Amino acid sequence: MRVSVITFPGSNCDHDAFAVFSSRGHSSKMIWHKDTDLEKPDLVILPGGFSYGDYLRCGALARFSPIVNEVISFAKKGGLVMGICNGFQVLTETGLLPGALMMNESLSFICKHQLVRVETANSPYTKGLAVGSVLDIPIAHKEGNYFIDKEGLKTLEDNDLIAFRYCDTKGQITRASNPNGALKNIAGVLNPARNILGMMPHPERSATDTVLTQDGRRIFEALESYYGTIA
Amino acid sequence: MLKAKIFVQLKASVLDPQGKAVTNSLHNLGFGGVVDTRISKYIEILFDSADEAEVRTQVDKICDSLLANPNTETYHYQLEAQE
Numbered sequence: 001m002r003v004s005v006i007t008f009p010g011s012n013c014d015h016d017a018f019a020v021f022s023s024r025g026h027s028s029k030m031i032w033h034k035d036t037d038l039e040k041p042d043l044v045i046l047p048g049g050f051s052y053g054d055y056l057r058c059g060a061l062a063r064f065s066p067i068v069n070e071v072i073s074f075a076k077k078g079g080l081v082m083g084i085c086n087g088f089q090v091l092t093e094t095g096l097l098p099g100a101l102m103m104n105e106s107l108s109f110i111c112k113h114q115l116v117r118v119e120t121a122n123s124p125y126t127k128g129l130a131v132g133s134v135l136d137i138p139i140a141h142k143e144g145n146y147f148i149d150k151e152g153l154k155t156l157e158d159n160d161l162i163a164f165r166y167c168d169t170k171g172q173i174t175r176a177s178n179p180n181g182a183l184k185n186i187a188g189v190l191n192p193a194r195n196i197l198g199m200m201p202h203p204e205r206s207a208t209d210t211v212l213t214q215d216g217r218r219i220f221e222a223l224e225s226y227y228g229t230i231a
Numbered sequence: 232m233l234k235a236k237i238f239v240q241l242k243a244s245v246l247d248p249q250g251k252a253v254t255n256s257l258h259n260l261g262f263g264g265v266v267d268t269r270i271s272k273y274i275e276i277l278f279d280s281a282d283e284a285e286v287r288t289q290v291d292k293i294c295d296s297l298l299a300n301p302n303t304e305t306y307h308y309q310l311e312a313q314e
Contacts, residue, residue, distance in 0.1 A: 057300055064297075093300070100302040105248045147245060147303060181248065 001227050003028045004041035006071065006087075008062045013048035013084065016204045021045075023208070024220060033065035042227060043080040044071055046087025048140070048202055058101060058143045059089030068094060080124055080223070081196045085141055088188070088198030097191055097198045098156070099148035104141070105181025111140040113213065114179055116187045116201055117167040120160045123190050124226035125197045125219055134171045135164075135215040137201035139179060144200040146182035146189075156189060163197055164188035232279055235290045237308040239272040239299045274298060283310055 003021040007014045007030055014030060021028040029039050033051075038044060052061035062068065068090070075081045075096055083091040091097040104110060113136055118129045148156065156162050164187040168177040173185045180200075188199030203216030241247050250268040257265040276293070278286045290308055299306040 056298070060297065060300070092302070098302075100300055102245070102303065103248055105246075107248055107252055145248075149244065149302070181246070 001026045001042045001224065002040060003043045003045060004031045004038050005029065005045045005047055006031050006033060006067055007047070008033045008049065008051035008065060008090075010051045010053055011047050011049035011086070013086075013202065013204060014045075016202075017045045017047050017084070020204045020207045020216075020220065024224070031067060033062070033067050036066050036070060038067070038070050038074055041074070041079070043082065043223065044074060046071070046081065046083040046090050047204075048085030048087060051086055051090065054086075054143070057093065059086060059091075059093040062086075062090045063094045072096065075191075075196050078193060078195050082125065083196075083198040084202055084204065085139075085144070085200055088200055089143065091196060091198040096196050097189055098152050099146055099186075099189065101143050101200070102145040102147050102181075103143050104145050104179070109140075109142040110144075110179050112138065112179070114139040114187075114201055115167050115169060115171075115177065116164040117171050117173065119162045119165055120190075122160060123163060123194045123197065125190075125222055126163060127222045127226045129218055129222055132171055134167060134169070135218060136206065136213040137203050137216050138205045138213075139201050140205075141180070141200055144180040144182065146186040146200075148183060148186075153183065155192075156186075159192060161190045161192065161194075162186055162188070163190050164199055164201070232277060232313040233281060233283065233286045234311045234313050235276045235278065235286065235308050236311060237274040237276065237290065237294065237298060237306060239274065239294070239304050239306045241269060241271070242303055242305055245303045272298075277313065281312070286310060
């Protein structure tokens with residue numbers, strides 16, 4: 001796969017994503033936000049971090065970086081775009097994904113291991129994963145409290161567009177297992193065409209042998225399996 | 232010149248954890264009559280124009296495209312003539 005990782009001023013998980021895809025044998029590129037060429041990727045990663053210092057609203061200013069216009073047109077043609085943490089915030093601000101990420105209910109920055117339940121296998125990012133399976137993928141954010149209006153939530157639920165929900169060890173969706181107050185424990189969502197995923201947890205931080213959990217690999221393996229069917 | 236005084240507020244349907252924390256603190260300070268607190272953003276923008284209609288058009292566009300997130304926020308503003 002050809003993977004283009006976008007770096008905004010303030011991105012800080014771009015190198016982690018680049019390293020993970022490179023180590024898995026993919027041709028990875030780092031793309032500066034002022035560039036206007038995505039370099040023909042199969043997958044675009046909008047990484048975690050604090051683009052533009054999170055000024056005004058998280059992700060709001062990144063949307064006006066020149067490269068984002070290219071990401072939008074790539075996504076609208078069906079290209080795979082994955083936004084992780086701040087990348088998810090950028091995707092909601094650009095309107096590529098519905099909803100918004102508000103400040104955590106606790107008002108605190110939360111950095112910890114978090115269990116999420118796979119809600120759908122019908123996406124390039126979860127292909128082959130068992131619905132209901134539980135993954136341990138770290139979170140690190142202050143604005144991860146997913147919000148969407150009632151109508152939007154119904155669209156997400158009716159169209160199977162919720163990718164991950166925060167859960168406990170048994171895979172149950174409980175108030176106690178919700179780290180940030182996200183509506184219906186939503187941790188990740190897809191667009192209606194299912195080529196765009198936004199998620200708060202960091203799979204790139206749980207995909208190497210040197211860290212405590214390797215569950216993030218399941219998502220990258222799913223992507224590779226999907227790519228194998230279209231390449 | 233005209234100054235736009237813009238308020239960006241969370242929609243009533245959106246929870247405001249910061250406002251809730253402030254309400255709790257006010258209760259702790261003895262202001263037991265405080266029922267609710269909502270935190271908003273206040274933004275001032277100065278325009279090199281005295282044409283109210285033109286500036287209103289611009290402020291609406293600025294708010295719709297950047298200052299407010301239509302998913303969660305609403306805005307209102309006043310214009311004030313500046314020396």
